[in-house]
Amino acid sequence: MGIMVTVDELKARLRELCPAEGIDLAGAVPLPCRLPLAGKFRSWLADGRHGGLEYMLRDPETRLQPGLNQGGNGTLLVFAQGYTRGWPLHDTDPSATGRGDLQSPWTAGVARYARGRDYHDILLKAIKGVLRDLRSSWPDLVAHASCDTGPYLEREYAWLAGLGFLGKNTCLIHEKLGSGLFLGVALTNLELEDAAVFGPGGRPRAEPLYGVVPRHRRQVETAYLSACGRCTRCIDACPTGALGPDGGLDAGACISNWTIEQRGEVPVDRVKETGGILFGCDICQAVCPWNNRAAGRDLPPVVAEYDTLSEHDQVGLADLAAIDAREFRRLFRHTPLWRCHPEGMRRNAARVLAFRTAQGSQEGK
Ligand code: B12
Ligand code: SF4
Ligand code: SF4
Numbered sequence: 001m002g003i004m005v006t007v008d009e010l011k012a013r014l015r016e017l018c019p020a021e022g023i024d025l026a027g028a029v030p031l032p033c034r035l036p037l038a039g040k041f042r043s044w045l046a047d048g049r050h051g052g053l054e055y056m057l058r059d060p061e062t063r064l065q066p067g068l069n070q071g072g073n074g075t076l077l078v079f080a081q082g083y084t085r086g087w088p089l090h091d092t093d094p095s096a097t098g099r100g101d102l103q104s105p106w107t108a109g110v111a112r113y114a115r116g117r118d119y120h121d122i123l124l125k126a127i128k129g130v131l132r133d134l135r136s137s138w139p140d141l142v143a144h145a146s147c148d149t150g151p152y153l154e155r156e157y158a159w160l161a162g163l164g165f166l167g168k169n170t171c172l173i174h175e176k177l178g179s180g181l182f183l184g185v186a187l188t189n190l191e192l193e194d195a196a197v198f199g200p201g202g203r204p205r206a207e208p209l210y211g212v213v214p215r216h217r218r219q220v221e222t223a224y225l226s227a228c229g230r231c232t233r234c235i236d237a238c239p240t241g242a243l244g245p246d247g248g249l250d251a252g253a254c255i256s257n258w259t260i261e262q263r264g265e266v267p268v269d270r271v272k273e274t275g276g277i278l279f280g281c282d283i284c285q286a287v288c289p290w291n292n293r294a295a296g297r298d299l300p301p302v303v304a305e306y307d308t309l310s311e312h313d314q315v316g317l318a319d320l321a322a323i324d325a326r327e328f329r330r331l332f333r334h335t336p337l338w339r340c341h342p343e344g345m346r347r348n349a350a351r352v353l354a355f356r357t358a359q360g361s362q363e364g365k
Contacts, residue, residue: 001140001189002073002074002189002190002191003138003140003141003189003191004191004193005138005190005191005192005193006194007192007193007194007195007209009137010190010192010209011209011210013133013137014026014077014130014209014210015209017129017133018079018130018210021126021127021129022081022126022302022303023079023080023081023123023126023127023130023210024080024081024082024177024181024211025080025163025164025174025177025181025211025212026077026078026079026080026130026161026163026208026209026211027078027158027161027163027205027208027209027210027211028076028077028078028161028192028209029075029076029078029157029160029161030075030192031067031072031073031074031076032072032073033076033160035064035153035156035160036156037153037156038064040247040248041060041063041064041153044248045057045060048252049248049249049250049251049252050251050252051250051251051252051253051254051257052251052252052257052261052262053251053257053261058151059151062151063151063152063153064153066151066152066157066185067187073189073191074187074188074189074190074191075188075189075190075191075192076152076157076161076185076187076188077127077143077161077185077186077188077190078154078158078161078163078183078184078185079123079126079127079130079183079184079185079186080158080163080164080172080174080177080181080182080183080184081119081122081181081184081302081303082177082180082181082182082299082306083112083113083116083119083180083181083302083306084112084113084178084180084302084306085177085178085180085294085295085297085299086178086180086290086291086292086293086294086296086297087112087178087180087282087285087286087288087291087292087294087295088292088296089292089295109276109277109278109352110278110279110280110309110337111279111281112180112282113180113182113280113282113336114280114309114335114336114337115307115308115309116305116306116308116335117305117306117308117334117335118334118335118336119147119148119182119336120148120149121334122303122305122306123147123182124145124146124147124184126184127145127147127184127186128145130186131145131186131188138190141189141190142188142189143186143187143188143189144186144187144188145184145185145186146184146185146186147182147183147184147185148183148184154172154184155170155172155183157185158172158183159172159204160204160205161204161205161208161209162205162206162208162209163181163183163211164177164179164181164214165226165227166247167179167227167234167290168231168232168234169234169243169249169284169285169288170243170247170248170249171284171285171288173227173288174211174214174290175212175214175227176212176294176297176299177212177294177299178285178288178290178291178294178295179288179290179291180285180291180294180302227290231289232245233287233288234283234284234285234287234288235284237284237287238283239275240253240254240255241253242255254281255280255281255283256280256281259277259278259279259280259281259340259344259348260279260280260339260344261339261340262344263341263343263344265347266347266351275352275355276352276355276356276359277348277352278317278320278348278352279336279340279345279348280336308335309335312331315331317353317356318349318353320345320346320348320349321346321349321350321353323342323345323349324342325342328341328342328345332345
């Protein structure tokens with residue numbers, strides 16, 4: 001049974017509950033909804049741009065129709081939690097975003113999203129905290145929360161919920177906070193009485209229910225990619241040409257995919273430039289002006305759990321290139337780095353070592 005609520009009631013509760021859970025933005029998508037970019041997603045799969053990410057092939061239609069198992073009704077709540085407050089301009093030098101000859105393998109070679117505790121745990125706990133408290137208002141609330149791993153195109157729903165716009169780097173970007181945001185969702189049996197204020201299904205909302213309201217509302221509301229304007233910095237900066245000229249990413253060419261998800265040798269012909277990058281890739285976000293501006297703002301800090309990697313500062317690249325399963329577990333069990341398995345970490349560290357050695361011998365000449 002659906003629970004009838006008004007948008008204002010939901011908004012009031014989210015505004016009360018999200019700050020305590022360290023959530024920056026929250027919004028809602030009334031279901032069923034039509035995803036304006038569904039065709040792009042289907043052709044992305046059909047063209048093989050999922051680059052070996054086989055889980056993306058599993059039941060793709062479910063990603064386009066959340067609520068399928070509940071008859072397609074209800075409301076999808078969407079949440080965003082910051083892990084970094086932008087990237088300062090000096091990070092736009094690729095040598096500072098992972099390819100520099102720095103002392104620590106951590107500060108430069110690991111993408112910022114992975115420099116803390118595992119976001120799947122942290123954000124999911126925060127969302128479940130909000131849902132638990134919502135039950136005090138609506139005891140019959142049914143809700144399934146997920147972060148990253150559920151069958152949702154999270155960025156598209158975040159966009160529809162008014163949390164930001166989709167950039168040419170394919171990330172969800174908030175006008176004030178930038179794109180250093182994790183996303184999570186909760187499929188609920190809430191029924192928004194006045195869902196019509198959201199406009200016809202599939203039309204993005206101009207603002208979130210909780211969080212900073214964007215200034216360029218019309219842009220966010222009406223046009224995908226419009227807030228990028230003529231900027232192409234991310235496309236130009238991507239060392240492997242993984243970003244298409246007008247949106248879309250070829251995961252087979254993306255360093256993030258190769259250093260996190262894929263096992264085995266990195267095919268040199270496809271990904272020549274993993275260089276000094278140990279894990280993940282931030283280049284297309286670090287060059288983004290929305291992130292450079294966010295770094296200059298006086299924003300509240302991100303939750304402390306997203307900034308703990310300095311604990312590993314004593315571990316060197318040579319240690320990582322030879323790491324065994326037990327040590328890998330001890331160091332990384334509850335961090336995003338867990339995802340690459342010891343085998344991936346050894347491979348990545350060996351590549352970075354080789355890269356830095358070659359760089360060093362060139363400088364020595
Ligand atoms: C698979 C995946 C990846 C893959 C593929 C990335 C990708 N862009 O698809 C890899 C491993 C490469 C990856 C990398 C990263 N990821 Co990831 N990833 C996911 C995951 C699990 C699914 C994404 C997905 O559905 N991709 C399918 C494609 C088709 O979706 P899409 O790119 O959004 O495509 C749309 C548009 O590009 C557009 N489009 C496509 N082609 C075209 C063509 C034209 C002409 C046009 C106009 C439009 C267009 O339409 C598509 C459909 O709407 C999500 C979690 C989730 N469940 O959603 C996290 C997620 C997207 N990742 C996340 C993060 C943090 C990252 C990294 C930043 C990590 C890092 N530092 O290394 C990088 C960013 C790389 C990048 N520029 O996207 C966050 C993003 C948060 C944000 N603010 O956007 C998410 C949401 C996880 C989370 N819960 O927080 N990721
Ligand atoms: S994450 Fe790196 S490799 Fe992937 S699209 Fe962005 S800049 Fe290119
Ligand atoms: S770098 Fe430019 S084109 Fe790329 S996402 Fe940011 S604003 Fe858009």
